[in-house]
Amino acid sequence: MQSFDLVVIGSGPAGRRAAIQAAKLEKKVLVVEKGSRVGGVSVHTGTIPSKTLRETALNLTGWRERGFYGRAYRVKQEISADDLRRRLLITLDHEVDVLEHQFARNRVQQMRGTATFVDANTIDVTKDDGEVLRIQSRSTLLAVGTKPYRPSHIPFDNSSIIDSDEILEIKELPRSMIVIGAGVIGIEYATIFSALDTQVTVVEPRDSMLDFIDKEIVEDFTYQLRDRNMKLIFGQTVESVEKLDGKARVILKNGRCLTAEMVLFAAGRVGATDKLNLAACGLEADNRGRLKVNPETFQTAVPSIYAAGDVVGFPSLASTSMEQGRIAARHAVGAPAQDPPQFFPYGIYAVPEISTCGLTEEEVIQRGIPYECGIAHFRETSRGHIMGLDTGMLKMIFSLKTRRLLGVHIVGEGATELVHIGQAVLNLKGTLEYFVENTFNYPTLAEAYKIAGLDAWNRMGELKVEKVEPRAAE
Structure with missing residues (x-):
């Protein structure tokens, strides 16, 4: 029976980042993946496929140019499902190849099969041919992800x-x-x-x-x-x-x-925990298959078992799952780990994109923080006009007392890229003055930060900032 410092079940964003982090700390690491290829839901059915599908659809339809050439404009007149799938397969092959190389370079061992607990430190892995391998683990990280919720009264047929x-x-x-x-x-x-x-x-x-x-x-x-x-x-x-x-x-x-x-x-989706035999290790999932963890260490109720990624619930993002996996791995192998940053960006890859970081206006009101907002529309920027944008907006919320940025919220083209400027200012405790006094490339959509900052400045005026420590909420 083989023994490992850390066994990671699942090779999605949380699992792969955890495995590589533990390996860099010179620990013996095994990744168990039930799929035929590494990457998990994120690579094969979730994050990467949906975003690839989105980009392909926007490119082939000429969506971004319709503001200039009209709604009838098309790059390809007849678009088929095969057109969408062709680019998807190329992207997935690249993602799998990069991940395989990362595992090999960091000497992370892999095993294909379905993992089930025998006890808190013993796991059976059943391969496709029925062979069962038993492994011992000092610590285990569950990064099994989720699967679509399929209620019995819906007659799924994989067609209509x-x-x-x-x-x-x-x-x-x-x-x-x-x-x-x-x-x-x-x-x-x-x-x-x-x-x-x-x-x-x-x-x-x-x-x-x-x-x-x-x-x-x-x-x-x-x-x-x-x-x-x-x-x-x-x-x-x-x-x-x-x-x-x-x-x-x-x-x-x-x-x-x-x-x-x-x-x-x-x-909705449910945690893919049904085949783990959690009862054998002393764990129990909720009615949606999710696991409860300590939000700082990602440790479950069983000290040697950790969980990260979509299986622990909101926010269920690939980006936050990666960070959760890294932090969990450090705690699992006894290495020091810093607390995650207070604010992280949330991206919704719809058409148009939405991205947000920090407090919403509703949360600011609920916390009783005196505030003011600044708004910029993408059509106000030269780059927006060049791109033919007649929609899209950026909103920032500032504290009236400290002038610190409390939240940034964007809807429109490139929102998931633009949000990182606001994220940096939030986590560095920056103020309105950063946006008003700094220079942004021209013409860019990022110039919307300057416009929104000036909008807030005009509404707030040059108020005297109180020399007090800002509250935790700010």
Whole structure:
């Protein structure tokens, strides 16, 4: 029986970063991956595929140039599912090759198979041919990720009624689509297919979507979606989904009946913990298969077992999962680890993009912090005009007492790139003066920071800053 300092179950963002971090600390590390190739959900069905699909759709449709050349403009007149998949396969091969090289360079051992606990420090790995290998581990990191939630009353058929993993395997682009669930995944795919000129309807039982995003940004985003004829139905639950002569019918609780060529069910995901035999090691997952951990160390209730990534719940981002995995690995092998930064960026790769970092206006109000906002529209920048942008906005929130930046929120082209400027200022405790007094490249979309800063400056005036220590909330 082989013995390891750290066994990592899963090779997604959290797992691979954890394994490499432990290996760099000269620990003996094993990664167990049940898939045929490393990378986990992020590489094969989640982050990389959806973002590749988005970029391909925007390029082939000429979406970014329609502001100049009209809505009928196309780079490729007839776009097929194979066109989208071709670029996806090239990207996935590259990602797997890079990851395999990283494991080899850092001497991380790999094993293909399904892992199950025998006890807290013993794991059986069942290979595809049925062979079972038993391994011993001083510490274990669970980075198994999630899989689509598939309720029994939805008649999935991998054709007209599908989940968010199966959407990558569709044979033809649908002319109409109903998306059930207005979470991040549902909205990303809904807007991508809308950009491909699919008639899209989104059904969401809550009265709004993306509740963790600044409300003003969501309102602007919602306006853009409805302006391009996407139908958004809030506050309505789905009573049933039926197959209908090669199409699908969705019946809502209020009696309304919707019909489309394809239904995408994207109402949540569940942790892929069902096959781990958690009871044998003393752990129990919640009703969505997620594990509870210490948010600072990512240690579970069992001292030798850690968990990171989507399996521990929000924020379920590849970027934060990587950092969680790295911190967890350091704690697992007894190495010192610093606390994660207070603010991290959240990116939603919809069309248009949304990205946010820090406090929303609603959170600032809830905490009772006196504040002011500055807003810039991308059409106000020369670069925005050059690019033909008539939408997109950047919003910053500042403390009136300390003038410190409290939050930055962006919707529009390049939002997930632009947000990092605000993230740096937030974590370095920067103030309004940074944006007003510094020079930004011209013409760039980043110039929106200067415009929004000046907008806030004009509203705030040259107030005297109190010489006090800012509260933790600020």
